[in-house]
Amino acid sequence: MSEFRNRIESQRKAIKIVNSFHLYEEPLFSLTEKSIKRWTSINQIDPEAEHVNLVIQASKKLFFLANKSQEQITEDYKKLSKDVEDILAQISQEMSVLQQNTG
Numbered sequence: 361m362s363e364f365r366n367r368i369e370s371q372r373k374a375i376k377i378v379n380s381f382h383l384y385e386e387p388l389f390s391l392t393e394k395s396i397k398r399w400t401s402i403n404q405i406d407p408e409a410e411h412v413n414l415v416i417q418a419s420k421k422l423f424f425l426a427n428k429s430q431e432q433i434t435e436d437y438k439k440l441s442k443d444v445e446d447i448l449a450q451i452s453q454e455m456s457v458l459q460q461n462t463g
Contacts, residue, residue, distance in 0.1 A: 370448065374451065375389070386399060386403055391419040418447045
């Protein structure tokens with residue numbers, strides 16, 4: 361159960377990081393592919409932008425973790441969890457740079 365909670369918390373954290381910078385009119389609502397595409401489209405964000413790429417990477421890794429959550433925790437699972445944490449830090453850093461460049 362804690363793996364599920366950690367995954368959900370990581371999803372929430374990613375969304376909170378992106379939205380906390382208040383750079384865009386419409387916030388990011390979830391980490392689904394459709395939601396990310398809508399967010400980039402509505403806000404006219406370059407889909408090739410680094411922060412978008414990082415959000416997509418986090419989304420994919422969290423989706424993979426969701427499919428592995430029924431399995432025994434392995435080193436791969438732990439590594440992926442660490443990768444997600446690293447990506448979240450990179451998203452925060454990238455969003456901070458964007459905010460500095462627009463302010």
